Amino acid sequence: MPVQIDPIETDRIxxxxxxxxxxxxxxxxxxxxxxxxxxxxxxxxxxWFVVTTLGWVDPQxxxxxxxxxxxxxxxxxxxxxxxxxxxxxxxSMRRLLLAFVMSFSLAVPLGLASGYFKPVQAVLDxxxxxxxxxxPLAYYTLIVIWLxxxxxSKVALLFLAGFAxxxxxxxxxxxxxPRDRINxxxxxxxxxxxxxxxxxxxxxxxxxxxxxxxxxxxxxxxLVAAEMVxxxxxxxxxxxxxxxxxxxxxxxxxxxxMGVIAIAIDLGLRWLQNYYLPWVGRE
Amino acid sequence: MxxxxxxxxxxxxxxxxxxxxxxTVHSSARTxxxxxxxxxxxxxxxxxxxxxxxxxxDGPQPFPALEAIDLNLNQGDFICAIGxxxxxxxxxxxxxxxxxxxxxxxxxxxGRPHTKPDSEVGVVFQQPNLxxxxxxxxxxxxxxxxxxxxxxxxxxxxxxxxxxxxxIDAAKKLPHQLSGGMKQRAAIARALAADPKVILMxxxxxxxxxxxxxxxxxxxxxxxxxxGKTIFFITHDVEEALLLSNRIxxxxxxxxxxxxxxxxxxxxxxxxTAPSDLRVSRDFIxxxxxxxxxxxxxxxx
Ligand SMILES: Nc1ncnc2c1ncn2[C@@H]1O[C@H](COP(=O)(O)OP(=O)(O)OP(=O)(O)O)[C@@H](O)[C@H]1O
Ligand SMILES: [Mg+2]
Numbered sequence: 001m002p003v004q005i006d007p008i009e010t011d012r013i014x015x016x017x018x019x020x021x022x023x024x025x026x027x028x029x030x031x032x033x034x035x036x037x038x039x040x041x042x043x044x045x046x047x048w049f050v051v052t053t054l055g056w057v058d059p060q061x062x063x064x065x066x067x068x069x070x071x072x073x074x075x076x077x078x079x080x081x082x083x084x085x086x087x088x089x090x091x092s093m094r095r096l097l098l099a100f101v102m103s104f105s106l107a108v109p110l111g112l113a114s115g116y117f118k119p120v121q122a123v124l125d126x127x128x129x130x131x132x133x134x135x136p137l138a139y140y141t142l143i144v145i146w147l148x149x150x151x152x153s154k155v156a157l158l159f160l161a162g163f164a165x166x167x168x169x170x171x172x173x174x175x176x177x178p179r180d181r182i183n184x185x186x187x188x189x190x191x192x193x194x195x196x197x198x199x200x201x202x203x204x205x206x207x208x209x210x211x212x213x214x215x216x217x218x219x220x221x222x223l224v225a226a227e228m229v230x231x232x233x234x235x236x237x238x239x240x241x242x243x244x245x246x247x248x249x250x251x252x253x254x255x256x257x258m259g260v261i262a263i264a265i266d267l268g269l270r271w272l273q274n275y276y277l278p279w280v281g282r283e
Numbered sequence: 284m285x286x287x288x289x290x291x292x293x294x295x296x297x298x299x300x301x302x303x304x305x306x307t308v309h310s311s312a313r314t315x316x317x318x319x320x321x322x323x324x325x326x327x328x329x330x331x332x333x334x335x336x337x338x339x340x341d342g343p344q345p346f347p348a349l350e351a352i353d354l355n356l357n358q359g360d361f362i363c364a365i366g367x368x369x370x371x372x373x374x375x376x377x378x379x380x381x382x383x384x385x386x387x388x389x390x391x392x393x394g395r396p397h398t399k400p401d402s403e404v405g406v407v408f409q410q411p412n413l414x415x416x417x418x419x420x421x422x423x424x425x426x427x428x429x430x431x432x433x434x435x436x437x438x439x440x441x442x443x444x445x446x447x448x449x450x451i452d453a454a455k456k457l458p459h460q461l462s463g464g465m466k467q468r469a470a471i472a473r474a475l476a477a478d479p480k481v482i483l484m485x486x487x488x489x490x491x492x493x494x495x496x497x498x499x500x501x502x503x504x505x506x507x508x509x510x511g512k513t514i515f516f517i518t519h520d521v522e523e524a525l526l527l528s529n530r531i532x533x534x535x536x537x538x539x540x541x542x543x544x545x546x547x548x549x550x551x552x553x554x555x556t557a558p559s560d561l562r563v564s565r566d567f568i569x570x571x572x573x574x575x576x577x578x579x580x581x582x583x584x
Contacts, residue, residue, distance in 0.1 A: 183382050184412050188426035188477045189402030198429075202416045279415040282459035 063249040068256075071249035080238050080250070089257065092234040095151055096216075096223055099158030103215060107163045108208065111170025115204075116196060121171065132164040136222045140229065154226045161222040162215035169211025173204030206280040209273040213266060220262055235261075316566075316573055317545045320530045325357030328513050329379065329397075329481060334388035336374055336539075348374040350538035352388070356481065361507050361514045361550070363524035363531045365574065367581050371539020372517045376483050379515060380406050392480060402430060405479030407487045411466035413458040419469050420445060420454040426477025444472040447506060464495035471503065481513040488523070497558065500526055508554055521574045525549055525567065526558050533574065535581045543577065 045065065051057055052064035059067065075085045083091075114121035131139070140157050147153035177200055185199045227236030239254035273280065336349035348371045356362055364372045377383040378390060381400040390397045392404060400406075405426075413422045420441050427437045445451050448468035458466055467487055474482050488496045504527055507514055518524050524531050529550035533543035548570065549561060561567050 178412075180408055180412055181414070183380070183400055184406065184408065185414075185425075185429075186400035187380060187402065187404060187406045187479070188473070189429040191429075194429055198425075199414065202414070205416070277416065279457050279459050283415045 060246060061248055063252055067249045068252045071247075072253045075250065075253060081241065083233055088233055088235050088238050089261070091151075092223060092227065092236065093261075095154045095158060095234070096219060098151075099155045099162060099219060100216065102155070102159045103162035103166055103219075104212075107166035107211075107215075108170055111167040111211075112174060112196075112201065112204065114167070115171040115174025116200065124167075128164055128167060131160065132168075136161050137225055137229065140226060144229075149231070154223070154231070157226050158219045158222055162219040165214040165218055166208075166211040169207045169214065170204060173207030173211075174200055176207070177203040205277055206273075209269065209277065209280075213269050216265055216269070217262075220258075220265075224258060316548075316570055317543060318548065320544050320546045322355045322357055322544075325360065327355045328358045328360075328393060329354075329356040330389075330391045330394075331355070331379070332389050332391075334378060334390065335386045336371075336378055336383060337386040338374075340386060347538040349378065349385070350540050352539075352541060354532070354541065354544075356513060356515060359511050359513055360530055361528045362516065363528035363547075364515065364517045364534060365519065365521060365524050365531060365578065366534035367536060367578055368519065370534040370536040370581070372534055373485055374539060375534070376406075376485050376515065376517060379481075379483055380404050402426065402477050403480045405474035405477055405482040407467075407470050407474050407482060407484040409485045409487065409489055411458065411463075411470040413466060413469055413473070415458050418455050418457055419450060419461070422458070422469060423472045423476045425473060430477070440476050444476045447475070447509070448472045448502065462495075464491050464499060467491065467499065468502070471506070475506070475510065475512070479512075481515060484514065484516045486517050486519065489519075496523075501558070503527065504553055521571050521578070522562065524574070525571060526553065526561065531574070533577055542581075 048065055052059065052062065063071075079085060080088060110120075110124060114124055136157055139160075140153070143153045143156050147156055181203065182195055182199060185195050190198060223234075224236035224239075227234040228240040231237040235254055235258055239251050239258075242248075242250035242254065331352050331354040334349055334352040335347070338346040338348055352375065364375065366372055374383065378385050381390070381397055381404065384398065397404065413419075414425065417425065423441045423444055424437055427440055432440070442451070442454075445454055448471055450465060450468055450472065453461055453465060453469075458469065461469065467490075471482075471484075471487070488499050491499060500523060503514075506512075507527075516524075516527060518527075525547060526549075528547045531543070531545050531547055532541050533545075534540065535542045549567060552561060
């Protein structure tokens with residue numbers, strides 16, 4: 001007589017178990033990490049309040065939360081040096097977006113081609129390996145001489161900053177496609193081109209997303225630096241300009257805005273990855 | 284039930300008597316239970332002619348993985364390859380699939396040389412090796428889509444093969460949401476849906492637990508009887524070989540070669556005898572012991 005296992009019964013038990021273990025994260029003090037993070041942030045803000053209201057620091061150098069908030073409201077309503085806050089953020093984002101589109105549309109196909117065809121890599125690699133470790137601001141001067149201090153030079157600089165990490169991620173992605181995955185596709189009747197578009201490219205999507213996040217990180221830091229050197233608009237320029245007048249409240253506003261935007265971009269990419277590539281890391 | 288199985292026992296006894304008679308005539312060196320397989324009886328689908336495979340041929344230490352392999356696989360055969368670890372079973376499969384280029388000799392499928400992987404030779408790997416970004420039904424759909432079959436027929440094929448491996452309910456799931464056994468069944472359905480002339484399987488059930496394994500063996504055997512596909516199946520499990528195949532080849536290492544090529548005397552009984560009954564029959568045990576001993580004998584190198 002075989003042992004009868006009631007599927008509904010086992011289902012119920014396993015669901016209960018799953019719920020139990022899900023509500024209790026590993027190695028914790030009984031508090032979820034998210035709550036801990038928010039508590040830490042709140043504590044930092046409270047500390048900021050206390051330190052500034054008790055007058056322990058010079059408000060010239062370290063403004064209070066209230067004055068940062070009112071500077072923010074002021075800039076939001078009246079703009080900064082003739083342009084609204086949205087326009088400053090907008091011009092930064094426009095540069096970022098343009099450069100991003102350019103490096104994406106060049107680095108992805110070139111990286112795929114390099115990973116797939118050795119000769120392409122042999123031609124491209126020396127140049128990329130040479131400029132990649134250079135500090136962007138070193139060749140920025142040259143780009144400014146060539147393209148002027150308007151947006152063209154900034155977009156070009158950001159493009160270079162984003163191109164290398166994305167390209168390298170794509171090459172690595174192609175290299176990491178399991179040989180037998182390609183063999184399986186060939187045995188299912190794929191042509192070489194179909195293998196490339198239907199198997200190699202989708203296999204590289206996780207690396208593409210990682211590459212995008214790294215590239216955007218590089219581009220973002222470069223953007224702020226670029227705007228600080230030669231610009232008349234943008235969020236980076238606003239911070240540098242404010243520093244000339246010792247307006248630390250405005251510097252704070254600018255830095256906080258930059259941070260929030262960076263986090264939002266990264267969260268957005270992570271969300272896209274989880275939504276479109278739920279299989280990553282679970283193959 | 285009891286009556287039925289005892290009948291089968293008698294049939295098996297009878298088979299072994301016939302077998303031993305043939306054996307004494309043809310080969311006195313072997314123990315009397317292994318009957319050589321006669322490949323001239325069927326239509327040759329795949330022919331291996333004097334195949335050598337040497338890994339790292341130009342390297343400091345070339346390694347002869349296969350030597351002088353001559354093998355004809357007939358249309359509709361279920362061939363199991365057994366042998367000790369490292370004897371070249373996977374190497375032989377990769378040569379058959381076109382993944383490795385033999386150092387010497389030719390592989391031909393249907394009389395034409397087969398040098399690159401293509402849809403005539405399907406493969407089921409030891410790991411399911413599904414495309415992780417495609418749902419199960421899209422994985423099964425992959426082969427037909429590559430071949431440019433029209434959408435209507437593709438849909439029919441996909442649901443036919445999903446039905447065959449009982450995965451209709453999992454059609455819309457991604458591979459990582461399936462259990463190991465389900466993934467392996469999906470991989471089999473994917474290989475079948477591409478309609479190859481032969482399917483090569485490399486220990487496809489190796490990673491499964493005993494229960495899943497047995498039910499997979501039964502469904503694979505049923506699929507074979509239903510479709511009449513030619514199957515080349517690697518296993519290190521002698522019992523599995525006896526429960527699935529109609530022909531068993533035994534390989535020895537150093538260099539990898541075929542030392543036995545025998546007809547599975549139980550193949551005719553597989554469709555109407557439960558594996559659990561077959562397993563306890565005397566002939567089955569004898570045959571299994573014989574093959575296990577032959578595998579162990581190779582270990583003297
Ligand atoms: N790519 C390779 N390069 C060099 N040697 C290899 C390579 N692949 C396999 N070999 C060697 O060839 C021999 C046969 O390997 P193969 O994988 O065919 O054995 P197998 O019979 O499938 O073993 P197992 O049952 O363990 O899977 C082994 O000694 C192995 O070390
Ligand atoms: Mg193997």
